Amino acid sequence: MDHFIYKDGSLFAEDVPVAEIAAQVGTPFYLYSTATLVRHFRLFDEALSWGPHLVCYAMKAASNQAILRTLAQEGAGMDVVSGGEYARAIAAGVPGERIVFSGVGKTHEEIKAALTGGIRQFNVESEPEMRVISEVATSLGVVAPITVRVNPDVDAKTHAKIATGKSENKFGIPIARAREVYAEAAALPGLKVVGIDVHIGSQLTQLEPFQQAYQKVADLTEALRADGHEITRLDLGGGLGIPYARSNEAPPLPTDYGAMVKDTLGHLGCEIEIEPGRLIAGNSGIMVSKVIYVKNGEGRDFLILDGAMNDLIRPAMYEAHHEIIPVQEAEPGVELTPYDIVGPVCETGDTFAKGRLMPPLAAGDLVAFRSAGAYGAVMASEYNTRPLIPEVLVKDDQFSVIRPRPTFDEMINRDNVPEWL
Template identity: 45%
Template sequence: MILPGSPFVAYRGSELFIEGCSLHALARRHGSPLYVYSRSAMLASLASYQRALAGRRHLICYAMKANSTLAVLQTFAQAGCGFDIVSGGELERVLAAGGDPSKVVFSGVGKTRAEMRRALEAGVRCFNVESEPELELLSQVAVECGRTAQVSLRVNPDVDAGTHPYISTGLKGNKFGIAHQRAVVTYQRAAQLPGLAVAGIDCHIGSQITETGPYLDALDRVLDLVEAVEQSGIALHHLDLGGGLGITYTDETPPSAEALVRRLLARIDERGHGHREILFEPGRSLVGNAGVLVTEVLYLKPGEAKNFCIVDAAMNDLMRPAMYEAYMQIVACRQRDDTAALTWDVAGPVCESGDWLGRDRSLAVQPGDTLAVLSAGAYGMSMASNYNTRGRAAEVMVDGDQAWLIREREAANELFRLEKLLPSA
């Protein structure tokens, strides 16, 4: 069987391994549902960006909303990465994982005054400002703190990335960024405001992008703006080209990060901007194919209209199928030769009809078997919830034949530890 995505997840005989570790054995040791990540897969994905950027002034800022587990952040920090954050909580995670705040860019449309103050105190590299009112507030906070905020305006180029509407960010109908036609005047305002220093320009057009065309279109529009802004007398020192590169979930064929970045750098050079520092904010493309979600088969429910394979992982553990109707491949951790394959809907225990991980999947399974949901390293654990008072899954990081428990499974009493009963009557 050919599996999508990472070569670090593969069968050895009938047993599925991630690097040198059996996924079935890890589930038996740590319980399920269980997220398991390949450290080597993450670093291999990062290396694709690094090869293309070698010899250039650059910074790769991992978009940690994809997976914010501390050991994942630690892995990228130790590899020299910065971080793209979208909340004060994400900043605290970066600091807890040993990340360098001077390599942090702070994105997001709804930064609060408190978040701005904390980021200034921590010494983040740059704020990617997404609206004119945010620019005004950041100036006020910076003056109050006695700090200078480096700013990069996130511009909305009105480019269709061809992705799911929930993850499209570069169209004029999206909430993100400053409208292309307002960019020059907004830069002029930024240059006048106290407490701010203009540093660069930022653009991010969406997620799970599988073609180079939208990137090149957006880049051309950004470079047009760079030239217009600098003609008005404002210097821009860096180009932040965002992230959004897709991965293979089933039959997608996105370009490699190395191929995409080389195409973008060639266009930048052609237009005379090769002297600028380049920033990228990859997320899914670094971690997506590095992770799997392992789940145990609880019950089989054959029926007239549908056959249901009920597993112990649910929509609270993995939201992507329910939220986006996303297809994620599901395979057995141990292939059977004593059971005929049938077509199953793989569903969880949560009390929602939308609680499914995969529909119409051909599987040879019995209760007690373990299944692996592939390509689950991005937007899996980071979007998990406690719906139905379900503890979030444990997480394991694998490197070769070593495996470390990097997050313990949540216990029920931990879920309501901060709640209070009303006084007795």
């Protein structure tokens, strides 16, 4: 569920007409709903209310300060994967004890910054990283809380580029070697083992892969406890998917996920951490764009938009589907026309959809890309010297630009020209 609905034939974000925002901000732009963000976070929080838990928002999905503050005020923790994301979380007012540091390539500088500023735990991805964390912590005279990310070799049944829990993926320690790695961790100065971490991928639409992975984690927990390790937290990652096409079968609800976690791991008495990103942010945002031209091609017609692959890379990168709807609702019974929907960037890959059935549209009409709140603005670029597009947040009948569109002068003036030129 989201809060982007038609009222009297016009698309609204909560209580604000999308066309009104477009008139003031210009297109293209990202638009987020506070009510949807909060609702989705609360669904996860309530789904795990049967025991101690922390929902850490995976901020790589959408990391604007306004979004982070909205979720932090709800009690969310943050899952960060870089020093920059850690700095963003701190700037948004998230205390260090609610920040989990994931990621496969943590640097000495990032580890030091997190230990200095406060951290809930590091999710360790390799033995070399574990040794560096120990060295940095020891040099600072502190103890670093860690979990070890285990790779359970489970097929997440998702897109190959976002699967992370198979043996050939770069993530984590093979679960078969976990006991020896935990033994080394326990012997290293500067480390305190607090739990186990696992994450098998993103955009999962079935519970079965989660359950397979979590059962392996349950068995490992008991084995590690028998080895003398104190396992008090289980970090289960994120990955629950969203329906990008309304015709698709809906993925499991957070309530179903929470019940499965309880059935699989509830008997262990551990605090549960989860790191949803897409399911919190995905349907909380849309991208609004304007038709520049309607072009008649050889055997096909094109809708050429002012939004492009640099603004929303997912279709080009992942072959991702986004529902695209007119901001002005089509009349009932109107005949739909197949269009290739494309952007103006000089790449054939700058294609959002092929043969997509749409009501007749003309230059100047607005369209909205649904489910664009996750991995949209954060993956945007300035390719073709196109400015990063604005981000706008709606709350009830108010809206605010939470990231402005830079001018060409601001973009160009970031370049430094050598004296000899």
